[in-house]
Amino acid sequence: MNIEKLKSAHKLLCEYKYELGKIEKGYTNRTLYINVGDNTISEKPVTQLMKDKFIGGKGFGLYYLWHAVTPKTKWNDPENEIVIGSGPIGGITQYPGAGKSLVCSISPLTGMPIDSNVGGYFGPLLKFSGFDALELQGKADKDVIIFIDGNKGTITIEEAPEEAIDSHVLGEQLTEMYAENEEDKRNISVVSAGSAANHAYMGLLNFTFYDVRRKQIRLKQAGRGGIGTVFRDKHIKALVIRFAGVKGNLNNADDQGKINRTGIKLHKEIHDFDAQQCRMRQVGTANIIEVMDQYDLLPTHNYKFGAHPDTHKISSKVFTGMITQNTPDGCWYGCSLSCAKAVDHFELRTGPYKGQKVIVDGPEYENAAGLGSNCGIFDPHDVLELNFYCDTYAIDTISYGTMTAFVMECYENGIINKEITGGLELNFGNADASLEMLHQMARGEGFGKLAGLGVRNLKRIFAEQYGGDPVFLNDIGMEQKGLEFSEYMPKESLAQQGGYGLTNKGPQHDEAWLIFMDMVNNQIPTFEDKAEALHYFPMFRTWFGLNGLCKLPWNDIIPASNKHSNEPAKIPEHVQNYVDIFNGVTGKNIDKEQLIVQSERVYNFQRIFNIRMGYGKRIHDAIPYRAMGPVTVEEYLSRADRYDGQLKELVGFNPEGKTTEEKMAALRSYREDQYQKLTDAVYKRRGWTMDGVPTIEHLQAIGMDLPEVIEVVKNHL
Amino acid sequence: MIKLNNRDFEWEEGLTVQGLLDKKNYTYPKLIIKINHVLVLSEEYASTVIRDGDDVKVIHLLAGG
Structure with a gap:
């Protein structure tokens, strides 16, 4: 990739300088506001009320979102915000699982607040750069990149016309562009969406961390509720942060010794028991695929059933053999549970990246169940291919899996047919049809574009335009409040x-x-x-x-x-x-x-x-x-x-x-x-x-x- | 008849804890098992015999991503 060429096409729209801050007992006591509509950047103090009543993270996100919108605000109105924050404990490195970012926005799927949590380094690096949360508001005319340099105290908004949209490419480009050298790449985190988020309501945000062993970026997803769709509607191509100097004491904790002792205790438990319990370090959340099947809880064929004879083909044992073993896979420093597994050198067989060998981040349990069993797809390679494209196109695997399962049941019941799907034979088990629908979603074409509207909209469209029985559609359409169900069978509980x-x-x-x-x-x-x-x-x-x-x-x-x-x-x-x-x-x-x-x-x-x-x-x-x-x-x-x-x-x-x-x-x-x-x-x-x-x-x-x-x-x- | 998680379950001569897990297809690894309120350790599942009328609890510790 020619990074210099990409960068030379940038046009600086705004530059903001700020005083580097200091964290006191988990808080910077300051948040960052960026409006990409009028290119303004400012700082806000964190009030005692915010800390007392809302704590941080999702609490701060909802608080800011409440004050940004009105009861009439729609997801694609400029005043809608995307708020990203960590929390007072976020960024500690002594206790596993302390690197999450929480993201809030008004959802395209539900019309009300959505919150989604995500790993990767952005949230902690934002805090270390001086801010407890970030509000993104407004709508840019053309695609922009926001770059926060947490060491220099500068923030820029740059028009960025030439970079890729899809996250696995864009993340690499921007990590290369904004890191000062190879060693510095670990200090970069990129937030981005993907080409399908331009068209579908179920768009997600990818948060990167740089995997120093693989020398490639990894992607973690704020998946639920279409926040990536809001991001692209604002014409934000990416949000990039750089902070060098991560250490274990940057939160300036009140009692570092207490945190250290508590963390050591948990690390020892993970060391002693994980291999006999969940095998998170070996296979991540996919450890429960066959367990769910054995208890009749694994959704198959649009939640009709909780088990399937072919589940063994996508069991955790199968994925254990595909996932690269014996490498640290934490999505934040110090997480010894290390569930962020990946399949390396996976050769794609479809789509614009056909023939390329890529990293597939996953599969998580939800991906195997949603993209796999719930759609009657039991080839692990198909699950991984769908997983990869959902991620890089920025499509929530849960919403996609549940939506596809619904569409497949509608197809098998004759509510929709090949004329309506443009030739896609959306029977349960047809992985090729699911993949093509996903590629259409990314291109904004055909039935895939329609499918990207989500189950709630499809129920209405299938009833109004194709004569489907609205009672049956409401019975089998697994959404509530506009959000697709995640991948557990709840019938017997x-x-x-x-x-x-x-x-x-x-x-x-x-x-x-x-x-x-x-x-x-x-x-x-x-x-x-x-x-x-x-x-x-x-x-x-x-x-x-x-x-x-x-x-x-x-x-x-x-x-x-x-x-x-x-x-x-x-x-x-x-x-x-x-x-x-x-x-x-x-x-x-x-x-x-x-x-x-x-x-x-x-x-x-x-x-x-x-x-x-x-x-x-x-x-x-x-x-x-x-x-x-x-x-x-x-x-x-x-x-x-x-x-x-x-x-x-x-x-x-x-x-x-x-x-x-x-x-x-x-x-x-x-x-x-x-x-x-x-x-x-x-x-x-x-x-x-x-x-x-x-x-x-x-x-x-x-x-x-x-x-x-x-x-x-x-x-x- | 025994009580398994407060529900009736058919008892048979020689039924062990492991035998019960097999019959119920309880494959989940994170279990706490008690017979008449007394803890049974995992290494004792195969050798611990359940008697008619016992109150058996097989508690699955919840998961979910």
Whole structure:
């Protein structure tokens, strides 16, 4: 690549100089605002209110986004922002999983706030460069690159017409361009999207880190909700940061020794137990592919079933053999869990990069399940090829997988046909058709462009334009709030139906994953038990996003003490670790109960933000019936013994002599009623009205009774 | 009959913890198993016999990305 030629085409639009800052107890106490519409750059102070009520990361993102938009703002309005931040713990190197960035925006898919977390180096480097968060606002006329030099204290906005759009190329170009030499490449992180984000609503953001062993960039994804689409709509080609001098003490923690001791304890657990537990260091999150199949939880054929005879072809053993072994794969310094696996020298067989050998970052579990089993695709090479192109084109693998599975079921049911798809034979298992649809999405052509609008829009289009039955389409279209479901089968776990449905941003499992507790362990049998779990776990997991932390080191490694715990699902020793490192960094003195309240404030703020944007009520928490039970006779008959047994034991309905349709109707009536009762119990536990609105009394009790928040709520009580 | 996670489960003579895991296809690696509230260590799964009427808990520690 001719970097000089690319760079010489740049036109400087704006240069800003700033005083290098200092971090005190995890905060720089300053954020950065960049408007690419009018090329203005400024700094904002972090107020005590922000730190007390919103902590950082996703909290800061939602706070800034609230004040940037109005209830009428759409995703592609210039005032919509993309806010990126780490959090007070973010950037420490002593405790695994402390390099996350949290990204917030108004989503093209849902029309309300979305948050997505991502590894890679950008968030910590932003903090070390002097800023707790970055707001991007406005819309540029032509493609621009923003470059932050955290050592020199300069920020530039540059028109950049000639660089690539796709992330695996662009990331390399900009790392080469902005690094001072080979040694300096590790100090660069690039945020970019890709060509499909120009057309599809499910565009993602890639965050790079430079892999010094491979001497190539690696890509981590802020996948959910279409933030990459917003990025490209703003005509931002890339956001680049450079900071040299990462050290373990840059957060100026209040008690570095406490952080060191806590980290050493966890490193030892990972060393001692990971190989017997999750094998994160060997195969990453893909370790659970066959486990999910064995428990009937691996979505196959658009969530019709939870297992498939061909799953062994895409099992973790298969991918273990393809992933490069014995190399450190952490996405931030000091993460010994090292789940960021990669397949090297993968030769592409389709698309614009056909014949090239590339790094595929993954496959993560969600990719194998979404791009693979859920679409009936069981060739690991196809999964990797789809994974690679989704990443570099900037398409969320989860939304793409769930959308494709939906489209395939519609195709097999005759709702759409080859005329409508432009010749694509979108049967389950047709990897070539899925790949071509993805390439079309990147080119903005044909059926692929339509598919990029996501399941919610496709349901409407298939009903209005192609005569599809809207009831059936709503039953099988696995989206809620406009966001596609992530890749777990929730049919047999009422609690997980709530874990998907009773969420702020839509059906993503990062709030709660309760299937084992509920379906297998039977630990939360009553509505009140489930409601308690659907309070605690979403609040606990929200906290990772306030602090720049990854969830995996919490419960993907289990300490020896856990078997003696009264609440093993919470991993109490690790909860205490988080209390300790928060106090160690910030100098505060919270306990595990106060940790939950910190999250509760932001969680309720986000709920009210949704309400402010016209969503966030009970009606928006409904889920498609495919998430609750069998929509089709085929599904019922595939697990007839299970369903017949439940009709007898739970519903009080004798299935003998009844038609399958009669049995399905009885089961559906029961399960839909169960979900409503669960919703009642969860709203009550969360301090909300039965319409899902946080009460003023509850907001006062948790300390989230800000005037602007009350102003919204009081109109809905 | 035994109780397995508070649900009835058919008991048979000589049923071990490992035998129970095999019957249920419980392949997940992060388990806590207790019989009548007493912890069973993983190295004892094959040799620990479950008796008729026992209260067995096989707790899968939750995961999810």
